Amino acid sequence: MKDRKIEEYLQSSLKNGAEGHPLKKEETIAGCIAVMRRQKGYVEEERTGFWQFLSDVLRFEGLAIFGLQAGVLLLVCMWAGAIEDVSHYIPVFTPLFALAVMPPLFRSQFYNMGEMEAATRASEVEIIIAKLILAGAANLISITAFFCVVMHVQNSSENMGQIVLYGLVPYLVCMTAILRLIRMHRKERISVYAVAAAGSCMVWGLSAKALPWLYETSAAGLWIVLFVIFAGFFSKELCFIWEMKREGKIYGSIN
Amino acid sequence: MEVSIDRLTKHYGRKIAVDCVSTVLKPGMYGLLGENGAGKTTLMRMLCAILEPTSGEVLLDGREVSSMGADYRDLLGYLPQDFGYYPNDTAEEFLLYMAALKGIPRNRAKKRVKELLETVGLQDVAAKKIKSFSGGMKQRVGIAQALLNHPKILVLDEPTAGLDPKERVRFRNLISDYAKDRIVILSTYIVSDIEAIADEVLLMRKGKLVSQGTVPELTKRAEGKVWELAVSPAEAARWQKKEAVANLRHEGDQVILRILSDDRPAEEAVCCETTLEDLYLQSFRE
Numbered sequence: 001m002k003d004r005k006i007e008e009y010l011q012s013s014l015k016n017g018a019e020g021h022p023l024k025k026e027e028t029i030a031g032c033i034a035v036m037r038r039q040k041g042y043v044e045e046e047r048t049g050f051w052q053f054l055s056d057v058l059r060f061e062g063l064a065i066f067g068l069q070a071g072v073l074l075l076v077c078m079w080a081g082a083i084e085d086v087s088h089y090i091p092v093f094t095p096l097f098a099l100a101v102m103p104p105l106f107r108s109q110f111y112n113m114g115e116m117e118a119a120t121r122a123s124e125v126e127i128i129i130a131k132l133i134l135a136g137a138a139n140l141i142s143i144t145a146f147f148c149v150v151m152h153v154q155n156s157s158e159n160m161g162q163i164v165l166y167g168l169v170p171y172l173v174c175m176t177a178i179l180r181l182i183r184m185h186r187k188e189r190i191s192v193y194a195v196a197a198a199g200s201c202m203v204w205g206l207s208a209k210a211l212p213w214l215y216e217t218s219a220a221g222l223w224i225v226l227f228v229i230f231a232g233f234f235s236k237e238l239c240f241i242w243e244m245k246r247e248g249k250i251y252g253s254i255n
Numbered sequence: 256m257e258v259s260i261d262r263l264t265k266h267y268g269r270k271i272a273v274d275c276v277s278t279v280l281k282p283g284m285y286g287l288l289g290e291n292g293a294g295k296t297t298l299m300r301m302l303c304a305i306l307e308p309t310s311g312e313v314l315l316d317g318r319e320v321s322s323m324g325a326d327y328r329d330l331l332g333y334l335p336q337d338f339g340y341y342p343n344d345t346a347e348e349f350l351l352y353m354a355a356l357k358g359i360p361r362n363r364a365k366k367r368v369k370e371l372l373e374t375v376g377l378q379d380v381a382a383k384k385i386k387s388f389s390g391g392m393k394q395r396v397g398i399a400q401a402l403l404n405h406p407k408i409l410v411l412d413e414p415t416a417g418l419d420p421k422e423r424v425r426f427r428n429l430i431s432d433y434a435k436d437r438i439v440i441l442s443t444y445i446v447s448d449i450e451a452i453a454d455e456v457l458l459m460r461k462g463k464l465v466s467q468g469t470v471p472e473l474t475k476r477a478e479g480k481v482w483e484l485a486v487s488p489a490e491a492a493r494w495q496k497k498e499a500v501a502n503l504r505h506e507g508d509q510v511i512l513r514i515l516s517d518d519r520p521a522e523e524a525v526c527c528e529t530t531l532e533d534l535y536l537q538s539f540r541e
Contacts, residue, residue, distance in 0.1 A: 045405065047329065047358035056355035112339025116400070118305040119333035119410075120356035121325050127356065 006032055050130075053122060057130040061104050065131070068100040069138040077149045086153055088215045090166040091204035097142055098174035099197050101135035105178065106190050125245045128182055132241075143167060165223040166215070170204055172230035179237035183244075256316060256407060257281055258302070258438055263311035265297050265462075272297040274462035275311070284434035286453030287442035288531075290539050294462040295442040296336055299412050302440070303333045315408075329358070332406030334397045336413050336442075342386035346377055346396050349385055353400040364403075371399040374429060376422075390417035398426065402433070409433065411441040415448050427452050450531040458538055465538065474529040481533045482514045482524040494520075501536050 009031055048056070076093045080086045105128070108114045118124040147164065151157050174197050181193055207214055214222070258280040265273040273294040287295050300306035302313055304320045304327060313320045320327045340349055347368055354364035372378045375395040380388070385396060394417045401409060411430075415423050423445075430439060431452045440457075443449060449456055449470075456473055458466040466473055481501070486494060491510040494500060498520050502513035513527070514520050515537050 046360055046363070048355075048360055052360070053355065053358065056361070060352050060355065107341070111341055112337065113341065115300075115305060115335040116333065116338050116353070116397075117356055119303045119328060119331055119335075120353065121328045121358040121404070122356040123325065123328060 047121060050126070053126065054130050054133060057127070058134055061107075061131060062134065064104040064107070065101065065134050066138050068103065069097065069142045072096050072100040073142040073145055076146055080146070080149060081153055086150055087159065087163050087166065088208040088212075089205060090150065090163055091170040091207070092201045093146065094143060094167040094171040095174040095197055095201050095204075097139050097146075098171055098178060099194065101131075101139065102178065102190070102194060105131050105135060105182070109190065123245075125241065129241065129245060132179075139171075143171065159217070162215075162217065162220055162223065165220070165227055169223060169226045169230060170200065172227070172234045173200070176230060176233045176237055179234070179241065183237065183240050256438065258408060259314040259317075260298075260302070261312050261314060263298065263301055263313065264309045265294075265301060265306065266309045271462050273301065273308075276459075276462075276464045277311075278457065278464060278467060280438050280440065282434070282436050282438055283454040284431060284452055285438070285440040286449030286456045287440060287459065288446065288449060288456055288535055289442070289459035293459040295459055296412055297462075298459070299333075299410050299440070299442065302408075303331060303410050304328070305333075325358075329404065330407040332401035332404060332409040334401040334411045334414055336416075338397050340385045340393065340396070343384060345382050345384055346372065346388070346399075347381040349396060350400055350403065354403050357404040359404060367403060368399075371402055374402075375399045376425065391419055391422055394418055395422065395426075398429075407437050409437060409439045409441075411439070413443050414441055415443050415445055423448065446530075446532040446535050456531065458535070460538060466534075470531055473534050474531060477515075477529040477534040477537055479526055480515060480517055480537065481527055481529045482516060482520055483527045484512045484514055484521055484524040485509045486512060499536065501533055 010028070076096060080089070080093065083089055103110075108117050108124075108127070114124065117127055122130075147160075147167065150163060151160065177193055177197065181189060213219060260276055260278050260280070263273055263276045264271070276294075276298060287298070289295050297306065301308050304313065307321075315323065315327060315330070341352075344352065350368040350371065351364055354368060355361075359367060369378070369381075372381050375398055377392060377395055377399070380392070385393060388396070394414065398411070398414055401411065409430075414430075415426060418426060427448060430441070433439060434452075434454070441449075441453075453470065455467060455469055457464055458473070466476070484494070485506070486509065488505075488508075488510050491503065491512060494512055494514070495503070498512075499515040500512050501515050504511050513533075514524065515533060519526070
């Protein structure tokens with residue numbers, strides 16, 4: 001294509017009998033240079049792939065994501081160590097790990113960077129997916145570490161399955177709400193949600209006192225049902241976000 | 256390269272922000288003029304595919320941009336009107352972050368950031384935090400981020416806001432050089448900026464594209480409708496109430512009024528050369 005254009009230009013110059021005329025020759029050279037310069041502007045530049053992009057996001061956001069998780073983990077472990085019968089209070093702690101991913105996830109909306117970021121190659125969806133991958137990894141590490149601490153505090157791994165359910169159900173509730181917030185692009189609801197999630201921790205804490213049967217072995221079935229329901233909602237929200245990326249859908253950052 | 260805007264419309268409930276706008280943009284500099292709320296920002300957002308139109312479409316060489324995804328955004332440089340920044344980032348960090356989002360490999364990004372910081376005159380404060388910058392300096396960081404990926408389509412929403420006259424001239428030179436083989440569309444309320452650099456002007460009013468053309472073409476439409484009249488200071492107030500006065504300047508004991516009127520407002524009134532500002536004021540007279 002490029003060569004053809006240059007060839008066409010040269011052919012037309014030759015047809016016009018320009019080959020012997022020094023002035024025309026200069027014009028032809030200048031014309032060719034102009035064509036080549038114009039085409040240079042269309043040369044595709046190298047762009048990074050998703051994994052390189054993910055490592056870039058880790059470079060810029062990693063400290064915030066992992067630092068906050070480490071902070072929450074430390075706090076939660078100290079708190080858990082001071083509580084008797086810690087297994088009943090696990091639902092109080094795990095939403096805090098979900099809450100800790102909120103500042104890096106919503107940073108661009110908070111600082112009014114969303115519009116600018118949405119117009120980049122990565123798009124808002126890819127940025128969110130990269131942040132979610134990192135936040136998910138950070139959550140996985142810290143929640144696993146927390147369960148290990150609980151086991152250590154209890155000095156046994158009995159009822160481990162139930163303990164995991166006590167932790168994961170409230171966590172999935174919070175994360176589903178966060179993903180929904182991301183999908184709905186409701187900046188003004190972020191703080192309302194954060195307060196509601198923190199409030200839910202208190203409700204879970206009260207439930208340990210008011211509804212002790214909820215933490216009996218006999219209630220395991222209820223926890224499993226809750227887990228399946230919220231895992232379903234959570235997966236659905238993840239699918240929505242993934243679908244947006246797959247379709248290349250880039251709208252929605254501005255309402 | 257050609258960007259076609261085809262019957263682009265955006266409704267916010269009952270309010271029509273952009274009303275069936277159609278135009279074709281080819282490489283060159285386009286100035287978008289219009290009063291506040293005319294729909295300039297909404298149009299620019301839809302052009303950048305970050306806002307979904309109610310109806311209509313934006314096509315790049317015949318392909319709908321919303322379906323192009325990253326391929327389209329790769330060609331795009333965008334400076335929003337009210338853009339934020341991460342306050343603890345330095346100018347260099349901020350630009351490197353934006354370069355990462357634009358998919359520019361790290362080593363090339365460093366080089367490009369350095370180059371652009373020099374271009375916008377911020378090389379000496381590259382390591383300083385953006386929160387310590389003046390409005391004009393922040394604006395220059397915004398302009399630099401828009402240029403990071405050598406965009407073929409550059410959309411600038413009020414880029415000269417907050418820039419001092421010297422910075423504005425520097426910006427104008429930079430952008431007019433840039434528009435040679437690219438599509439640059441900028442909106443500004445500073446009419447002289449558009450007059451100085453725009454190849455074509457798009458005039459928007461109440462969501463509609465009311466006029467499009469080169470500055471001479473547009474000003475020609477207002478020819479014979481701009482008058483200068485010398486009056487006494489006492490009469491000046493009366494004229495201001497009676498006619499649309501675009502400008503007023505004192506010369507000795509007299510006041511020279513620049514009046515926009517379809518007919519000669521007075522026998523002594525002299526018809527004068529029309530500027531884009533006159534056309535703008537005439538278009539938004541009511």
